[in-house]
Amino acid sequence: MAKILSIRDIANELNISKTTISFILNGKAKEKRISDELDESVTKYLAQRDYKPNQLAKSLIMGKTMMIGLMVENISYYFFAQVAYHIEELAYQNGYRIIYCISDNDLHKTQELIGMFRERHVDGYIITPPSGIEKDIKGLLDDGLPVVLFDRYLEGVDTSYVVLDNYKASYDAAKYLTSKGFKNIAFLELDSDQSQMHDRRQVYQDALAESNLPLSIKKIPFISDFDYKVKEMVKFIKKNQQIDAVFFATNYLAFSGIKAINELKMSTHKDLALVAFDDHEVFNIYSPSITAVAQPIRKLARQSINAFLKMLDADGRSNNAEKIEVPAELMIRYSTG
Amino acid sequence: MAKILSIRDIANELNISKTTISFILNGKAKEKRISDELDESVTKYLAQRDYKPNQLAKSLIMGKTMMIGLMVENISYYFFAQVAYHIEELAYQNGYRIIYCISDNDLHKTQELIGMFRERHVDGYIITPPSGIEKDIKGLLDDGLPVVLFDRYLEGVDTSYVVLDNYKASYDAAKYLTSKGFKNIAFLELDSDQSQMHDRRQVYQDALAESNLPLSIKKIPFISDFDYKVKEMVKFIKKNQQIDAVFFATNYLAFSGIKAINELKMSTHKDLALVAFDDHEVFNIYSPSITAVAQPIRKLARQSINAFLKMLDADGRSNNAEKIEVPAELMIRYSTG
DNA sequence: CTGAAAGCGCTTACAG
DNA sequence: CTGAAAGCGCTTACAG
Numbered sequence: 255m256a257k258i259l260s261i262r263d264i265a266n267e268l269n270i271s272k273t274t275i276s277f278i279l280n281g282k283a284k285e286k287r288i289s290d291e292l293d294e295s296v297t298k299y300l301a302q303r304d305y306k307p308n309q310l311a312k313s314l315i316m317g318k319t320m321m322i323g324l325m326v327e328n329i330s331y332y333f334f335a336q337v338a339y340h341i342e343e344l345a346y347q348n349g350y351r352i353i354y355c356i357s358d359n360d361l362h363k364t365q366e367l368i369g370m371f372r373e374r375h376v377d378g379y380i381i382t383p384p385s386g387i388e389k390d391i392k393g394l395l396d397d398g399l400p401v402v403l404f405d406r407y408l409e410g411v412d413t414s415y416v417v418l419d420n421y422k423a424s425y426d427a428a429k430y431l432t433s434k435g436f437k438n439i440a441f442l443e444l445d446s447d448q449s450q451m452h453d454r455r456q457v458y459q460d461a462l463a464e465s466n467l468p469l470s471i472k473k474i475p476f477i478s479d480f481d482y483k484v485k486e487m488v489k490f491i492k493k494n495q496q497i498d499a500v501f502f503a504t505n506y507l508a509f510s511g512i513k514a515i516n517e518l519k520m521s522t523h524k525d526l527a528l529v530a531f532d533d534h535e536v537f538n539i540y541s542p543s544i545t546a547v548a549q550p551i552r553k554l555a556r557q558s559i560n561a562f563l564k565m566l567d568a569d570g571r572s573n574n575a576e577k578i579e580v581p582a583e584l585m586i587r588y589s590t591g
Numbered sequence: 592m593a594k595i596l597s598i599r600d601i602a603n604e605l606n607i608s609k610t611t612i613s614f615i616l617n618g619k620a621k622e623k624r625i626s627d628e629l630d631e632s633v634t635k636y637l638a639q640r641d642y643k644p645n646q647l648a649k650s651l652i653m654g655k656t657m658m659i660g661l662m663v664e665n666i667s668y669y670f671f672a673q674v675a676y677h678i679e680e681l682a683y684q685n686g687y688r689i690i691y692c693i694s695d696n697d698l699h700k701t702q703e704l705i706g707m708f709r710e711r712h713v714d715g716y717i718i719t720p721p722s723g724i725e726k727d728i729k730g731l732l733d734d735g736l737p738v739v740l741f742d743r744y745l746e747g748v749d750t751s752y753v754v755l756d757n758y759k760a761s762y763d764a765a766k767y768l769t770s771k772g773f774k775n776i777a778f779l780e781l782d783s784d785q786s787q788m789h790d791r792r793q794v795y796q797d798a799l800a801e802s803n804l805p806l807s808i809k810k811i812p813f814i815s816d817f818d819y820k821v822k823e824m825v826k827f828i829k830k831n832q833q834i835d836a837v838f839f840a841t842n843y844l845a846f847s848g849i850k851a852i853n854e855l856k857m858s859t860h861k862d863l864a865l866v867a868f869d870d871h872e873v874f875n876i877y878s879p880s881i882t883a884v885a886q887p888i889r890k891l892a893r894q895s896i897n898a899f900l901k902m903l904d905a906d907g908r909s910n911n912a913e914k915i916e917v918p919a920e921l922m923i924r925y926s927t928g
Numbered sequence: 929c930t931g932a933a934a935g936c937g938c939t940t941a942c943a944g
Numbered sequence: 945c946t947g948a949a950a951g952c953g954c955t956t957a958c959a960g
Contacts, residue, residue, distance in 0.1 A: 260953055271931040276955060287929055309710045310656070311953035314647045315936050321690070328676065335672035339665065342693055351711065353658070353690045356679055373646045374688065513876045536873040539850045597937055608947040613939060624945055648937035652952050 259305045268299060275300075279307060313375065322562065323371035324354040325364065325381045326404075332505065332534050333549065334382075337404070340555030341380065348563060350377070361386040368394065378566060380558055383408055385447050400565030402558050406450045407577070414561040414576045416554055420453040423547045423582035427501060427529050428461035430584060434591055436499040436527055437467060442487070442511065443503035445473040454503055454531065470494055480510055487514035491526075499527040499590070505534040508544065528589040542588035553580055596642045605636060612637075616644060650712065659899065660708035661691040662701065662718045663741075669842065669871050670886065671719075674741070677892030678717065685900060687714070696785075696813075698723040705731065715903060717895055720745050722784050737902035739895050743787045744914070751898040751913045753891055757790040760884045760919035764838060764866050765798035767921060771928055773836040773864055774804060779824070779848065780840035782810040791840055791868065807831055817847055824851035828863075836864040836927070842871040845881065865926040879925035890917055 261279075265272045275296060277286045283293040313319045322345055326334040342352050353376060357364040361384050368390055371379065378400035383391060388408050394401050395413055403415035431439055441458050443451055455471065462469045472490045474483050487510055491497065502508035508530035515522055522528055523542045530537065533548035561576040568574045598616075602609045612633060614623045620630040650656045659682055663671040679689050690713060694701040698721050705727055708716065715737035720728060725745050731738050732750055740752035768776055778795050780788055792808065799806045809827045811820050824847055828834065839845035845867035852859055859865055860879045867874065870885035898913040905911045 262953075272954080273931055273933095273956080274929095277930095280955085282956095289929065292929090306706070306710050308651075308712070308953050310647060310651045310712055311936090312955080313936095314645075314651055314938090314953085315955050317936080319647070329666070329679070330672045330676035332669075332672075335667045335669075335675075338672075338675075338691075339667035339693060342666070342691065346692065351690055351692070351707070353688055354675075354679065355683065355688070356676060369643070370688070373643050375645070375647055509873070509876050512878075516876075516878050534873075536846070536877075539846050539853070540873075540877065541849075541853050599937075609938080610940080610947055610949095611945095614946095617939085619940095626945065629945085645937050648952085649939080650952095651937085651954090652939050654952080 258308075259303060261305075261307065264300065264303065264305055267303075268296065270296070317375075318377055319375050320349055321351050321353050321374070321376045323368075323374070323376035323379045323381075324352050325357050325367055325371075325379065326354070327359045327382050327384075328356055329354060333532055333551070336551045337555055340552050341558065344555055344559040348559065357382065357384060359384045365390055378402070378562055380404055380562060382406065385449075400562055402561045402565070404554070404558055406448050409449065412575055414565055414578075416557045416561060416576075416578045416580065417450065418549050418554070419579040419581045420450050421457050421579075423531070423584075424454045424457040425461050426582075426584055427531075427547050428458050430586070431499050431501070431527065431529065431590065432462065432465045432467060434527070438470070438494075438496045439467065439499045439501060440470040440472060440490070440494065440497045441501050441503070442472050442474065442490075442507055444476045444507065446476050451503060458501065470497060474507065474510075480513075483507065483510035484513045484517065487511050488517055491515070491518060491520075497526065499529070502528070502530045505530050505532040505537070505546070508534075508537075508546075512540070512544075522589050523591065527591060533585055537585070537587065545587045545590040546585045548583045548585045550580055550583060595645075596640060598642075598644065601637065601640065601642055604640075605633065607633070654712075655714055656712050657686055658688050658690050658711070658713045660705075660711070660713040660716045660718075661689050662694050662704055662708075662716065663691070664696045664719050664721075665693055666691060670869055670888070673888045674892055677889050678895065681892055681896040685896065694719065694721060696721045702727055715739070715899055717741055717899060719743065722786075737899055739898045739902070741891070741895055743785050746786065749912055751902055751915075753894045753898060753913075753915045753917065754787060755886050755891070756916040756918045757787050758794050758916075760868070760921075761791045761794040762798050763919075763921050764868075764884050765795050767923070768836050768838070768864065768866065768927065769799065769802045769804060771864070775807070775831075775833045776804065776836045776838060777807040777809060777827070777831065777834045778838050778840070779809050779811065779827075779844055781813045781844065783813050788840060795838065807834060811844065811847075817850075820844065820847035821850045821854065824848050825854055828852070828855060828857070834863065836866070839865070839867045842867045842869040842874070842883070845871075845874075845883075849877070849881075859926050860928065864928060870922055874922070874924065882924045882927040883922045885920045885922045887917055887920060 261272050261275055264275055277283055277288060278293055278296050329335060329338055345352050355367045364384050364387055380402045382405045383403055388411050391401055391411050401413050407415040407417055441455060459469050474486050502511055520526060528544055530544055530546045533546040537544035537546050557578050598609050598612055601612055614620055614625060615630055615633050666672060666675055682689050692704045701721050701724055717739045719742045720740055725748050728738055728748050738750050744752040744754055778792060780792060796806050811823050839848055857863055865881055867881055867883045870883040874881035874883050894915045901911060
């Protein structure tokens with residue numbers, strides 16, 4: 255087991271003080287008026303010995319861990335997996351590391367995990383918040399910790415958030431369907447009280463009302479498994495034969511919907527047009543390909559990191575919270591004609 | 592900004608020494624013969640004040656961070672996203688946290704990231720190793736750090752690994768196809784020198800040779816994008832009209848294959864049977880559904896954490912390395928008849 | 929231009 | 945039964 259070098263070892267080997275080395279290490283050589291020769295020779299020696307400062311000790315004294323706590327609903331979902339990829343990359347470029355955990359969108363679990371991240375002294379948070387977590391988020395903000403809400407915001411919590419412009423996204427999708435001549439559109443959603451679900455439905459309803467078209471709404475229980483969802487959809491479609499288009503509020507719902515349509519021996523496209531919220535790699539290759547409202551994931555990730563860094567700079571003053579709504583992109587494919 | 596309580600604050604408030612509190616905190620009250628009353632009253636006070644020890648200070652002195660460095664090829668891939676989910680859950684249950692990063696299967700990047708994890712003093716590693724990383728992994732092991740290789744192992748590196756039983760998985764899939772009467776089977780793979788790719792191909796070749804059947808092999812460049820892969824496959828299928836079944840070495844390849852088949856106006860199932868390595872949620876709902884070799888992800892994750900914990904116990908003696916091959920499950924669906 | 933000393937918040941060997 | 949003191953590996957205000 256190779257001994258790990260400490261700054262003291264280096265100091266002894268070089269017969270100078272730890273202070274001087276620390277200054278050089280942190281680029282304060284000029285500021286502290288350390289001679290150029292010393293600076294240079296120490297820097298060289300450090301590289302030669304491959305000395306790496308112990309980040310733990312550094313964190314303890316500086317009060318910064320250079321870690322971001324990332325808490326998503328479920329990292330195995332396509333959307334969040336993509337997000338995790340981009341967030342990690344962008345954070346890394348800014349010197350930050352990601353420690354992640356999964357909230358399952360469960361209030362109690364999220365509270366526990368926030369506590370865990372606090373013990374670890376992460377420098378801040380990027381969170382997809384479950385509803386009910388308002389007070390805990392405020393607690394973090396009160397203690398000067400940056401929190402960026404992601405994918406959805408919390409009413410009454412004044413902090414940065416990065417969400418899709420659900421209003422415009424839903425409106426555009428609805429208008430697209432009506433412009434294609436569909437008359438009986440169904441809205442299929444999860445039984446959830448998250449802000450973005452609510453927004454999507456509301457706008458959809460309004461957009462159709464503008465054209466005097468009816469909207470059938472079907473809610474599927476949040477916790478149900480795939481097969482149950484399929485069953486529910488089969489029932490719904492059978493009961494509502496007049497429907498000529500379906501809008502799915504999430505891509506996973508669309509998958510169950512596709513399965514239901516297959517089971518009913520109906521034809522996507524001919525019998526029923528489909529639009530899904532949240533694009534998925536598979537929508538593009540499915541036959542027929544599925545029209546979807548795409549979230550620009552890279553942009554969402556970038557905005558989140560930017561908002562995070564900006565809050566850090568502000569050092570706890572939440573008045574520079576950024577409320578960002580990123581426009582979606584409607585990927586028109588074959589399932590809508 | 593609420594002040595964070597330190598053990599010293601508590602000591603002052605209670606007029607006892609930090610030592611005593613530390614003992615109580617770490618369940619050493621009995622061992623150190625601290626009076627039951629003191630133990631109880633301090634414990635109560637700690638809870639009341641909601642005191643949380645600073646993990647950073649604790650880590651610094653104990654030399655343990657209770658963090659596992661997880662390095663996967665790309666967390667946004669379906670397989671790794673699932674793995675990340677289960678690893679996090681199981682690690683959490685054992686008191687460990689996950690800090691992750693993405694290797695892109697790039698040797699240089701992986702080396703850099705290992706260095707980064709070292710600076711952070713993670714207690715150990717779970718890695719999907721790119722080829723060429725042997726020396727760096729050995730370096731970690733020499734320094735007594737547990738490393739669990741995941742998804743593939745490294746020739747000549749004596750440490751724990753958890754991989755699929757690629758031999759049996761490929762053999763079973765090949766035998767299944769021959770038993771269904773397919774005579775001209777193609778093997779589509781990525782141009783990569785990872786151990787598991789090599790194994791899969793070799794076994795496939797052997798299994799078909801047993802039945803005196805020819806095997807066409809097509810390699811697709813590792814770094815090519817989706818559309819390029821589709822193009823390559825279209826070309827390949829056109830050139831090899833005799834093929835009646837295709838085995839895809841990864842599920843992403845299968846997606847490009849499906850697209851290619853659609854572009855050629857051919858019919859999966861009637862014209863060409865498909866089998867994919869690595870299951871994907873979508874294979875089950877695609878029409879026709881796609882037969883796949885499924886990796887038991889939960890089990891792989893569990894074995895990895897177990898191997899990790901076992902190595903930690905052994906405290907750097909790598910002689911208790913666990914070499915685990917988990918059997919796959921062949922999910923027979925409609926694409927093979 | 930450089931260094932001795934204090935301190936971040938913990939743990940533990942040692943002493944009483 | 946309990947506590948004073950040293951130490952983990954850093955940074956920085958202060959002194960010279």
